[in-house]
Amino acid sequence: xxEHAKVNDYAAVVEQATLKLERLLPGPAERVWSYLTDSDxxxxxxxxxxxxLTVDGPMELVWRNDELTDPPGSRPEGxxxxxRMQSRVTEIDPPRKLAFAWGGGEVSFxxxxxxxxxxxxxxxxxxxxxxxxxxxxxxxxxxxxxxxARLEAIAPKPFWDHWSHLRDDYEAMIPA
Numbered sequence: 799x800x801e802h803a804k805v806n807d808y809a810a811v812v813e814q815a816t817l818k819l820e821r822l823l824p825g826p827a828e829r830v831w832s833y834l835t836d837s838d839x840x841x842x843x844x845x846x847x848x849x850x851l852t853v854d855g856p857m858e859l860v861w862r863n864d865e866l867t868d869p870p871g872s873r874p875e876g877x878x879x880x881x882r883m884q885s886r887v888t889e890i891d892p893p894r895k896l897a898f899a900w901g902g903g904e905v906s907f908x909x910x911x912x913x914x915x916x917x918x919x920x921x922x923x924x925x926x927x928x929x930x931x932x933x934x935x936x937x938x939x940x941x942x943x944x945x946x947a948r949l950e951a952i953a954p955k956p957f958w959d960h961w962s963h964l965r966d967d968y969e970a971m972i973p974a
Contacts, residue, residue, distance in 0.1 A: 807943070809935040811972065815903075815925045817935050821942050824949045825916040827909045831893035833945060834907055842866070843945040847882075855887045857898060863957050866944055871956030874965075902926065918942070931972050936964035 809817040823830050833839045837846045843866065847858035861881040864870040888904060889897035897906035903924030910917040920938055925931045940961040947954035954960075 807939065808967070808971065809939060811931070812921070815923065815931070817922045817925065817931060817938065819920045819935075819938050819942060821918045821946055822912065823916050823918055823946055825911060825914050827893040827911050827916045830909055830916045830918060830949065831896075833949070834896055835892075842948050844941045845883075850887065851890055851892070853887060853890060855890075857885050857887060859883045859885065863961075866941075866957045867954050869956050871958030871960065872962070873958045874962055918945075928972055928974065932965060932968045935968040935972065936961050939964050939968075 806820070809819045812818045833843065835849055835851060837848060840846060841860075841862070845859035845861040847860045849855070849857040859882070862879065863877070864873060864879060883900070885899045887896070887898050889895055889906065893909055895906065895908050897904055900922065903922060903926075905923075906921045908919040908921075910919070920942065922934055922938065925934055940957060943960065944954040944957065
């Protein structure tokens with residue numbers, strides 16, 4: 799990491815039903831962009847699936863969180879081996895911004911060069927309720943930690959164990 803101040807890894811509730819997370823990642827922006835848009839690279843930290851990189855273009859995210867880290871850790875009850883979500887791109891400005899629908903909400907990724915690094919800002923809007931804010935906050939946090947590890951070529955923490963620990967943190971942090 800360079801001279802820029804360390805960003806807080808935890809999500810912040812920036813308005814009702816909205817979480818914001820930031821990560822300072824090794825650049826350049828085009829490299830980070832490829833990890834957002836290329837299915838083979840995205841599956842290494844989040845979810846695979848085709849993405850039509852046009853506004854209103856269809857996309858699918860296919861989560862296989864057991865495959866993100868070796869070992870994967872202990873999968874909590876209520877989660878399966880695979881989860882799929884059909885979606886569509888709502889905004890695209892390579893390599894600066896990508897946004898897509900997420901259920902009744904929207905997720906956006908903004909990339910801002912900071913010297914040789916890139917500040918990635920993730921904003922997840924219109925989260926249905928507090929319980930989902932806790933799960934989603936822990937989820938984005940854990941997935942972004944894996945992305946950072948992949949970009950730094952270091953081994954990430956076991957996904958499920960890390961997510962479970964973060965879920966407890968977010969349970970204490972997210973207002974009732």
